[in-house]
Amino acid sequence: MRAMPFRTTRAAIAALDWLAARVGHSAGPAHLQRGRSGEDHAYFYLRKLGYTMVARNYRSPHQNGEIDLIGWDGDVLCFIEVKTRSTRQVAPAEAAVDKAKRRNLQRVAGDYLRRLRQQPAFRFDVVSIYCENKGTRTEVTLFRDAFSGRG
Numbered sequence: 372m373r374a375m376p377f378r379t380t381r382a383a384i385a386a387l388d389w390l391a392a393r394v395g396h397s398a399g400p401a402h403l404q405r406g407r408s409g410e411d412h413a414y415f416y417l418r419k420l421g422y423t424m425v426a427r428n429y430r431s432p433h434q435n436g437e438i439d440l441i442g443w444d445g446d447v448l449c450f451i452e453v454k455t456r457s458t459r460q461v462a463p464a465e466a467a468v469d470k471a472k473r474r475n476l477q478r479v480a481g482d483y484l485r486r487l488r489q490q491p492a493f494r495f496d497v498v499s500i501y502c503e504n505k506g507t508r509t510e511v512t513l514f515r516d517a518f519s520g521r522g
Contacts, residue, residue: 408502409453409502410428412455417442423443429479431478438452438483441483446492448484451495452476453500454467458503464499465512468517473495494515494520495516498513499512
């Protein structure tokens, strides 16, 4: 199968971005809708940076919790936590990835890695999303290798 030309790929991603912004998701609490919207923004942002996404909302059958996004950045497997906020008035979004959250992510990622035939290089990234002015302005920040994969 022949690879899609770069321009066509960019157009397809732009069309999917446009569609995702207009279709919306099922009704539910505002904070869950905001979180889902943030994950969508992060997904497309990382794709534009060249990540190859392989999983969304991965849940381990053996551990509690989930990993928002899993993708390849070159030959490095990235476990990505997305934190979305509507304001900067409290604490930075990335500050919510505290010691307990990191430990949980490490456990779920460990379970994911055990399922692979070969053990790739991996890292943990955090993406903070600020959707201010009722979503009219979105700011995305990527923290590559945000914390160690070791306890």
